[in-house]
Amino acid sequence: MTRVLTQAIACGFALFAGATVAQAFSDPDQFQVAAAAGGGGGRYFTASLVDGYGCNVCHRGGEAPKVNVIGLPTGGYQPGQTYEIELSWDLPPSLSHALQLEVLGRDGRVPGQVVLLDPATVDARGRCGGTATGKVAAYERVTGTRKVLGVEDCSAQSLRFRFTPSDVPDLAFSASVITSDKSASVENDGVTTVRKVLRRVGEPAQTGDCSLSAGRPSGTGSLWLLTGLLVALAALRRPEK
Amino acid sequence: MSFPLKLGFWAASLLVVSGCADPTTELHVPTPDVQSFELNVYPVLLRDCGFPECHGNPERFFHIYGPGRTRAKPKAELPLYAPATGEELTATYKRARSMLAYEGTVEESLLLTKPLAGGHEGHDEWGNNVYLEASDPSYQALVTWARSIQPVAASR
Numbered sequence: 001m002t003r004v005l006t007q008a009i010a011c012g013f014a015l016f017a018g019a020t021v022a023q024a025f026s027d028p029d030q031f032q033v034a035a036a037a038g039g040g041g042g043r044y045f046t047a048s049l050v051d052g053y054g055c056n057v058c059h060r061g062g063e064a065p066k067v068n069v070i071g072l073p074t075g076g077y078q079p080g081q082t083y084e085i086e087l088s089w090d091l092p093p094s095l096s097h098a099l100q101l102e103v104l105g106r107d108g109r110v111p112g113q114v115v116l117l118d119p120a121t122v123d124a125r126g127r128c129g130g131t132a133t134g135k136v137a138a139y140e141r142v143t144g145t146r147k148v149l150g151v152e153d154c155s156a157q158s159l160r161f162r163f164t165p166s167d168v169p170d171l172a173f174s175a176s177v178i179t180s181d182k183s184a185s186v187e188n189d190g191v192t193t194v195r196k197v198l199r200r201v202g203e204p205a206q207t208g209d210c211s212l213s214a215g216r217p218s219g220t221g222s223l224w225l226l227t228g229l230l231v232a233l234a235a236l237r238r239p240e241k
Numbered sequence: 242m243s244f245p246l247k248l249g250f251w252a253a254s255l256l257v258v259s260g261c262a263d264p265t266t267e268l269h270v271p272t273p274d275v276q277s278f279e280l281n282v283y284p285v286l287l288r289d290c291g292f293p294e295c296h297g298n299p300e301r302f303f304h305i306y307g308p309g310r311t312r313a314k315p316k317a318e319l320p321l322y323a324p325a326t327g328e329e330l331t332a333t334y335k336r337a338r339s340m341l342a343y344e345g346t347v348e349e350s351l352l353l354t355k356p357l358a359g360g361h362e363g364h365d366e367w368g369n370n371v372y373l374e375a376s377d378p379s380y381q382a383l384v385t386w387a388r389s390i391q392p393v394a395a396s397r
Contacts, residue, residue: 019299019306019311019312019313019314025309030309033309034284035284035285035287035288035291035307035309036283036284036287036307036308036325037308037309037322037324038307038308038309038310038321038322039309040288041284041287041288042288043288049373052289052371052373053292056294057292057293057294057295058292058293058294058297059294060293060294186293
């Protein structure tokens with residue numbers, strides 16, 4: 001076992017010396033491309049229960065974006081009623097944003113209708129460059145039972161869509177938003193994950209229904225290891241009396 | 242440093258280095274099929290594990306190289322979306338093989354326990370892990386590969 005581990009570690013360090021960290025997916029279609037060909041393999045990184053991951057599994061190092069969500073029926077939704085929802089963010093000129101979101105029921109399907117606004121009605125904030133003549137930054141992709149809405153990394157400032165829930169007791173809204181430094185790499189990007197469980201009017205609320213957090217894979221193991229090393233170093237460096 | 246403190250430190254270090262091993266146990270290091278790995282397991286690892294902040298990070302013991310992810314060579318030598326090289330496949334295979342080492346049954350190996358309820362650090366604040374249940378087809382691909390091999394006993 002020791003020999004195997006030693007060989008593997010040696011091999012890893014040799015390769016690591018010249019390793020290249022991945023770049024961000026600049027084309028939304030790349031998320032659907034097979035993983036062996038360099039795509040997401042069907043993962044859109046919406047942070048939903050079906051997808052599992054948010055943008056934070058790749059992007060790192062930047063300040064997490066401040067995301068405003070308006071219009072979500074957090075007090076309970078009425079089946080069949082249409083809600084207009086907007087996600088927006090403050091945008092320093094040097095940065096851009098991108099996001100992926102989806103709404104899912106417990107069966108992993110879209111619980112109702114989720115549609116982008118008519119492109120003709122999208123204002124400047126929803127267009128690339130934040131200009132009235134810019135390309136509409138939002139896109140949608142249907143994959144299996146899922147429908148993912150996204151915003152391209154092109155300096156738009158908001159995403160608006162309409163949601164008409166079906167008659168299900170609850171559903172989950174999830175979005176993963178990145179602040180990009182426009183470098184096309186995954187470095188120096190911040191991530192915020194938004195997840196909310198919504199319930200039909202009259203359904204009892206539960207604790208933990210809402211979540212808004214700066215996403216980051218946990219690293220408690222590394223933290224404990226670092227703490228142990230620091231304690232050991234401190235003990236060794238302590239002068240004898 | 243006082244003598245008792247020194248003694249404690251070195252004793253603790255020895256335990257860490259030895260992994261608190263029971264010398265009577267036998268560790269099995271399987272030699273799984275390479276072709277099956279490349280066809281069935283490598284795509285799963287790329288899709289579900291090989292992200293720069295997770296097991297695409299070469300600083301981690303179990304790391305994965307591949308197209309659209311972390312590459313084994315600089316961009317000038319190996320374009321981001323070029324097919325996986327033999328070097329990358331071999332390196333990833335060796336790491337995956339190491340993660341299959343086990344003492345009792347292969348189901349107890351790190352590769353099969355960590356993605357579920359085995360203490361994987363990739364779970365989120367809601368407790369979700371890489372695979373929500375063992376019946377996930379991607380997880381089953383790992384299981385099938387792991388079970389299809391004959392173990393080789395290794396001395397410790």
